[in-house]
Amino acid sequence: MPKLSAASRHSVSFTVNGVARSVEVESRTLLTDALRHGLGMTGTHVGCEHGVCGSCTVAIDGTMARACLTLAVAAEGCDIRTVEGLGLGPGRLGVLQAAFKRHHALQCGFCTAGILMSLDTYLRRHPDPSREELTLVIGGHLCRCTGYAPIVAAALDAAAELRGAQKHPEETAHA
Amino acid sequence: MGIQGEQFIRPSVERVEDATLLSGGGRYIDDLGTRPGTLHAAIVRSPHAHADLLAIDKAAALTLPGVVAVITGSDLLDITTGLVPALRVSVDARAIAVDRVRYVGEPVAIVLAADRYRAEDGADLVTVRYRGRPAVVDPEAALIPDAPVLHGDVGSNLMSDRSFAYGDPDGAFSTALHSLAVTVRYPRNTGSPMECYGVVAEYDPHEDAYDVLANFQGPFSIHAVIARALKVPGNRLRLRTPPDSGGSFGVKQGVAPYAVLMAAAARVVGRPVKWVEDRLEHLAGSVSATNRVTILTAAFDAEGRVAALDWDQLEDCGAYLRAPEPATLYRMHGNMTGAYAISHVRIRNRVVLTNKLPTGLVRGFGGPQVYYPLERLMQRIARHLGLDPLDVIRRNLIPADAFPYRTATGALYDSGDYRQALDIAVGDGGLSALLGRRDAARAEGRIYGIGFTAAVEPSVSNMGYITAVLTPAERAKAGPKNGAQSTATITLDPVGTVTVQVASVPQGQGHRTVLAGIVADIFGIPPAQVRVTTDLDTAKDAWSIASGNYSSRFAAAVAGVAHLAATRLRDKLARIAAAQLNLKAEDLVFAGGRVSSRTNPDAFLPFARVAATSHWSPGLVPDDVGSAIRETAFWTPPELTAPDAEDHVASSLCHGFIFDFCGVEVDRATGKLRIDRYVTMHDCGVILHPGMVEGQVRGGFVQALGAAVYEELVYGEDGAFLSGTLADYLLPTATEVPDLRILHFTSPSPFTPLGAKGVGEGNCMSTPVCLANAVADALDLDTLDLPLTPAKLRALVAEADEVPPPAGHRPATPAAKPGDRTLRGAGATVVAAAPEAVWALLLDPDVLASVIPGAHGVKKLSDTHFTADVTLGVGPVKGRYAADITLSDLDPPRGATLTGTVSGGLGDGGGTGRVTLEPDGSGGTRIGYTYEAAVGGKVAAVGGRLLDGAARVVIGGFFAALARRAGGTGQPGLMRRLLARVLASTGVRP
Numbered sequence A: 001m002p003k004l005s006a007a008s009r010h011s012v013s014f015t016v017n018g019v020a021r022s023v024e025v026e027s028r029t030l031l032t033d034a035l036r037h038g039l040g041m042t043g044t045h046v047g048c049e050h051g052v053c054g055s056c057t058v059a060i061d062g063t064m065a066r067a068c069l070t071l072a073v074a075a076e077g078c079d080i081r082t083v084e085g086l087g088l089g090p091g092r093l094g095v096l097q098a099a100f101k102r103h104h105a106l107q108c109g110f111c112t113a114g115i116l117m118s119l120d121t122y123l124r125r126h127p128d129p130s131r132e133e134l135t136l137v138i139g140g141h142l143c144r145c146t147g148y149a150p151i152v153a154a155a156l157d158a159a160a161e162l163r164g165a166q167k168h169p170e171e172t173a174h175a
Numbered sequence B: 001m002g003i004q005g006e007q008f009i010r011p012s013v014e015r016v017e018d019a020t021l022l023s024g025g026g027r028y029i030d031d032l033g034t035r036p037g038t039l040h041a042a043i044v045r046s047p048h049a050h051a052d053l054l055a056i057d058k059a060a061a062l063t064l065p066g067v068v069a070v071i072t073g074s075d076l077l078d079i080t081t082g083l084v085p086a087l088r089v090s091v092d093a094r095a096i097a098v099d100r101v102r103y104v105g106e107p108v109a110i111v112l113a114a115d116r117y118r119a120e121d122g123a124d125l126v127t128v129r130y131r132g133r134p135a136v137v138d139p140e141a142a143l144i145p146d147a148p149v150l151h152g153d154v155g156s157n158l159m160s161d162r163s164f165a166y167g168d169p170d171g172a173f174s175t176a177l178h179s180l181a182v183t184v185r186y187p188r189n190t191g192s193p194m195e196c197y198g199v200v201a202e203y204d205p206h207e208d209a210y211d212v213l214a215n216f217q218g219p220f221s222i223h224a225v226i227a228r229a230l231k232v233p234g235n236r237l238r239l240r241t242p243p244d245s246g247g248s249f250g251v252k253q254g255v256a257p258y259a260v261l262m263a264a265a266a267r268v269v270g271r272p273v274k275w276v277e278d279r280l281e282h283l284a285g286s287v288s289a290t291n292r293v294t295i296l297t298a299a300f301d302a303e304g305r306v307a308a309l310d311w312d313q314l315e316d317c318g319a320y321l322r323a324p325e326p327a328t329l330y331r332m333h334g335n336m337t338g339a340y341a342i343s344h345v346r347i348r349n350r351v352v353l354t355n356k357l358p359t360g361l362v363r364g365f366g367g368p369q370v371y372y373p374l375e376r377l378m379q380r381i382a383r384h385l386g387l388d389p390l391d392v393i394r395r396n397l398i399p400a401d402a403f404p405y406r407t408a409t410g411a412l413y414d415s416g417d418y419r420q421a422l423d424i425a426v427g428d429g430g431l432s433a434l435l436g437r438r439d440a441a442r443a444e445g446r447i448y449g450i451g452f453t454a455a456v457e458p459s460v461s462n463m464g465y466i467t468a469v470l471t472p473a474e475r476a477k478a479g480p481k482n483g484a485q486s487t488a489t490i491t492l493d494p495v496g497t498v499t500v501q502v503a504s505v506p507q508g509q510g511h512r513t514v515l516a517g518i519v520a521d522i523f524g525i526p527p528a529q530v531r532v533t534t535d536l537d538t539a540k541d542a543w544s545i546a547s548g549n550y551s552s553r554f555a556a557a558v559a560g561v562a563h564l565a566a567t568r569l570r571d572k573l574a575r576i577a578a579a580q581l582n583l584k585a586e587d588l589v590f591a592g593g594r595v596s597s598r599t600n601p602d603a604f605l606p607f608a609r610v611a612a613t614s615h616w617s618p619g620l621v622p623d624d625v626g627s628a629i630r631e632t633a634f635w636t637p638p639e640l641t642a643p644d645a646e647d648h649v650a651s652s653l654c655h656g657f658i659f660d661f662c663g664v665e666v667d668r669a670t671g672k673l674r675i676d677r678y679v680t681m682h683d684c685g686v687i688l689h690p691g692m693v694e695g696q697v698r699g700g701f702v703q704a705l706g707a708a709v710y711e712e713l714v715y716g717e718d719g720a721f722l723s724g725t726l727a728d729y730l731l732p733t734a735t736e737v738p739d740l741r742i743l744h745f746t747s748p749s750p751f752t753p754l755g756a757k758g759v760g761e762g763n764c765m766s767t768p769v770c771l772a773n774a775v776a777d778a779l780d781l782d783t784l785d786l787p788l789t790p791a792k793l794r795a796l797v798a799e800a801d802e803v804p805p806p807a808g809h810r811p812a813t814p815a816a817k818p819g820d821r822t823l824r825g826a827g828a829t830v831v832a833a834a835p836e837a838v839w840a841l842l843l844d845p846d847v848l849a850s851v852i853p854g855a856h857g858v859k860k861l862s863d864t865h866f867t868a869d870v871t872l873g874v875g876p877v878k879g880r881y882a883a884d885i886t887l888s889d890l891d892p893p894r895g896a897t898l899t900g901t902v903s904g905g906l907g908d909g910g911g912t913g914r915v916t917l918e919p920d921g922s923g924g925t926r927i928g929y930t931y932e933a934a935v936g937g938k939v940a941a942v943g944g945r946l947l948d949g950a951a952r953v954v955i956g957g958f959f960a961a962l963a964r965r966a967g968g969t970g971q972p973g974l975m976r977r978l979l980a981r982v983l984a985s986t987g988v989r990p
């Protein structure tokens, strides 16, 4: 990456949920701030800004990442997916989202976007996960409301539905 | 009239809230737009637990482009006052320090800038000069006569001391066969919602009015406190809440001081101000539950039947008493006998202040602090008498035929059958199998125990309970306070659709879903046709002091009053329809979207048409109906009377019952607690939504698990705050949560409109002590305090254990005292120069400047006194510090003692080290050093785990550089220097 001056602003371009976007940032601007306040995509939340809680998790080039530990300029050219891209269309929830709704896997919803993004990313690569594996993935997030059990149940349910519904999981729009 | 169609116990319908939240469409406070020109605030906070505030230098910050203002406590002196507590004491509980700081994290200045990044840059440039004072952290130490006094005007740290007697405790204690006491030091923890605080405030000077948007959760009695602190009448403080809030668990009551701060700052600067708290601020500076020292004594007979209790409670509210404190101490006043029939009670309640974060609402609010001693005591009684703890609990439970039951201290327990609920839990929860597991585990030499807890979960607080902190004479003078007004408004719009507005300020609990169902059932329309709004605007919506989200009041009170409002409106609509259909109102039913005749289904009107009548055709509305457009109902239960002259306190309206038991195993080698099985039985009256009740129980249980095992807000003996990140304050994750068996028993409450009781806080009260009882059973202990960390349990295992640990494991070492964070180290290095030459280098400021890591400038004030500017990094926290170094005990050229302090925006520290120089026999010098240091402020809070390594890097780096400066080391130069650098950069001493 070229050396960037701290004093000036930089235009950074990436795709978010498949749409090309550019945003003007400082070299120190966090990806969370660029998404939330630069692009108005407030679905990605900030719970700690030090990498522990997982609320800010997004997928960068198909890998789950803490947006609060990522500089916006480091996402130049990347393919970013956020919670806003999980639905099947306006007003239509994806499989994973619908499973969360059925299982009461959220209360305040503040942690939820991050957990959805981690699970979505994980299930794309591991379509047949065990309860233990999913618990470990969810264990990378803090939720203060639910006690986690309904989240694990929703994740298992969604994984089963995605397997049943799709012969080629990697080809289809997920969750 | 048509009650048909009411079906409040409905299956767990999916929540109306969820689709939006799951799609990233939530509107939390930081997601809402602000007015153009809004400034962003960053807060400069005290790194000291107790110090005089000497001077604040704003100049450097104000030169920064984008920084608009720096506001200090003295700037706000005239336009604000303190946040009054429920107690008249001379404590100026302002939201920002003026001339003294009293806890780490206390605001001292607000920097306002064009964006948050610049505001934080500015905050870094504000220099504050302090003069340290001795701090007091322990509540018992705070009462010692020569303890540092936090608030000089009060004269001591004791804020309140009240004694109560109910029945004949003296008689009961003097005639009792047995008596026994437990002492409990309940630690500090907090609710730590995933969303932190946020405030957006503005001020209109022409109307002298504030508009404050804050993710405040209530109680709205605090509205009066905020208005008063801002020196405006209530109608000039418009307090609004955002549509969504990222959890609260009581904690967002504590945003109130920040609402005052930002509102006042907006007034000073003449522009709107927005502040969003970060997690480091939240842990250090939001709100903590109280820590409490309790000595609880029981008088009991040979069967373990308790005749009397004697409570001595010492409550630590932190550095300031802020409204609604000391409510934590009195919330349980009617429940001090728990689930038991005990007629004689003595209570002494003292409130003390210490140099820690001020306390406030946290889920469970006073319950954990009461049930921990009470249920530990029941287990102790059983152990003492050689009885089964379950028998002792069962024997003491309030019998079913005693309800409604008036407790000795004044609560009226509404309903229950505790023994039956307990018996069902024991049977369905599989206690006998669990006892078998304990036997089997113990036979294998494993450490396994079983714990029990019975608890009464109070809900719907009486707004008057806190006045029990006043004497009856003081109360009589102030006038009675009581009740718990809840309110709901139902509006019919011109097309006949229904909107419900409540002041319950949900924090994720799904109130909108439940209310839509309740109201829809009354009108006989689908729930999807009812819209519920829950964001509150005190300028426009109906509310009262009890409004808000606390004391588990939703199901019992708010759902009930919505039912009441809807019923009233439906009865009006029935009369409107009756007039048009030429029928009697009593003969109408509301079902299927119609208002129709009970006997002739063909005689009907569409609901929407009837509902719209008052808008379009008031002429069709019978005169005595008035209009059926909007109905606001208020409801307060008559049972919530004011505390009486004998101090009987009906502290809550509803009383659920909980019975928990669990089996746990403690790992002999690591001290890790494994929960083998946990069963929780709840009687919360009528359940309005099973899925949400389960969510409350599971969520509460996991928070309680955190409080019991992982979480503690830790302070050093000097008041330094040591758990400043989520890597220090550990919340349970999915991998720590055991399987939970939830059981229900239903005793409808006769006191609430729908028979429901609160259920949100019970496990926070019952679970910590249930786990502790199991650990005490496993380890055969009499005394045990929280948290049950592996380090503590490992030490206890070692104490209790004659058996040596299995081979390959290190013997257990006693747990480090929480708060002891002295850094100690020693090392040596060899330098090619002679001791005399090294000695000269040590005293030369230019040399010191070049060898002290990160030093910018060393000034020599005298031969033995130096100052320097130093940049140091600890983990992620890099900052500038002013260093002050003195040399003493000079013994040239053999040794010297270095005493130093560093202070800066990120923290401060101090320490001493002894340096010795000896000839190494080949012309060089062997430099030896030992040091002891302590660090406070932000660095201690966020970097505690990294400090040892950082100290080694800095001190090692110093000597490595000195060695280089002295002409290289005794060993071949380059490789060793490289190695030293690599090691230094990885935190290993060269």
Ligand code: FES
Pocket: A045, A046, A047, A048, A049, A050, A051, A052, A053, A054, A055, A056, A057, A066, A067, A068, A069
């Ligand atoms: S906000 Fe990124 S991990 Fe907490």
Ligand code: FES
Pocket: A105, A106, A107, A108, A109, A110, A111, A112, A142, A143, A144, A145, A146, B194, B246, B247, B508
């Ligand atoms: S749903 Fe509130 S933090 Fe997870």
